[in-house]
Amino acid sequence: MHGPSIAFTPNSRYPDPAVEVLHDSFARLRVYSSSVEQLASGCRWSEGPQWFADHRCLLWSDIPNNRILRWDEASGGVTPFRAPSNHANGLARDLQGRLLACEHLSRRVTRTEPDGSISVLADSFQGKRLNSPNDIVCQRLGPDAGAVWFTDPPFGIHGWWEGEPATPELGFQGVYRIDPRSGRLDCRLDDLAGPNGLAFSPDESVLYVVESRATPSRKVWAYDVWPDGQLSGKRLHLDADGAGALDGIAIDTEGNTWCGWGSDGRAGASSAELDGVRVFNPQGLAIGQIHLPERCANLCFGGARRNRLFMAASHGLYALYVNVQGAVP
Numbered sequence: 001m002h003g004p005s006i007a008f009t010p011n012s013r014y015p016d017p018a019v020e021v022l023h024d025s026f027a028r029l030r031v032y033s034s035s036v037e038q039l040a041s042g043c044r045w046s047e048g049p050q051w052f053a054d055h056r057c058l059l060w061s062d063i064p065n066n067r068i069l070r071w072d073e074a075s076g077g078v079t080p081f082r083a084p085s086n087h088a089n090g091l092a093r094d095l096q097g098r099l100l101a102c103e104h105l106s107r108r109v110t111r112t113e114p115d116g117s118i119s120v121l122a123d124s125f126q127g128k129r130l131n132s133p134n135d136i137v138c139q140r141l142g143p144d145a146g147a148v149w150f151t152d153p154p155f156g157i158h159g160w161w162e163g164e165p166a167t168p169e170l171g172f173q174g175v176y177r178i179d180p181r182s183g184r185l186d187c188r189l190d191d192l193a194g195p196n197g198l199a200f201s202p203d204e205s206v207l208y209v210v211e212s213r214a215t216p217s218r219k220v221w222a223y224d225v226w227p228d229g230q231l232s233g234k235r236l237h238l239d240a241d242g243a244g245a246l247d248g249i250a251i252d253t254e255g256n257t258w259c260g261w262g263s264d265g266r267a268g269a270s271s272a273e274l275d276g277v278r279v280f281n282p283q284g285l286a287i288g289q290i291h292l293p294e295r296c297a298n299l300c301f302g303g304a305r306r307n308r309l310f311m312a313a314s315h316g317l318y319a320l321y322v323n324v325q326g327a328v329p
Helices: 024-029
Strands: 019-021 037-040 046-052 057-062 067-072 078-082 088-093 099-103 108-112 118-122 136-138 148-152 174-178 185-189 195-200 206-211 219-225 231-239 249-251 257-261 276-280 286-291 298-302 308-313 316-321
Touching (some): 024 286, 046 316, 088 148, 099 136, 136 195, 276 308
Parallel strands (some): 046 298
Antiparallel strands (some): 037 316, 195 206, 206 219, 298 308, 308 316
């Protein structure tokens, strides 16, 4: 590996005290005899985990090290999947199972074909280069199945750490949709500060988008999704309320939101109290916290039964079995 390793000792007693019940409703989502596991360490900034059930593996991005890594469920081993990766960040799969990637360095969204070649799905809008695509999802239900959505903040062009310095060409930070039939790129949102993680509700009728530079606290907005790809009905879904930094999100089959969580530098609580994953019910109530030794950037559900939560957290990759499944495999 090419970064600091974080010493981690799994809790030896059940229930794992790192899995904190903030509301009684979370107790049934916790597996009593499951504890947080560290699957890998030695990264510089872990992001974008994506489960590949057909290969029994997980891919995730180590952005500063310019690589995508692969964790194998059968062997427990970690190997490079792609290096260099153009400082890839968010990863997803399309309806055919092909890898979709948001690339900071090339400022584009790509698809890896079955023969290993790479196709560019989007790299500009209205003749101007994208900022630095960040997170990505693919619709799987209804008439819009196959539509690809991604966020485009400028984080990857702020310096040499996650890409390279550049001046934004667009005057906004967008949320985009790639049409599944024509490949047309449309900007659906242009009024958010630092659009970041995004995810669909279990029936894909609602799109949730993290506004990671909202002030005075970071937020998750909810939008109704129409069959033609339009969004409407903007409403507040979650508010960090000055108590944490939201990043990537994942939704389970019951509509709960599992959020990458950590200190935003403005909160009164220390990182040790905030780092990990915070879980909110559909009404926006914080019901659980998974404490990790480092801030969690992004997460996904996977495993044979979609009940294993994979957490990309700063230098490493962690996992926890839970008693609920991730929405939309």
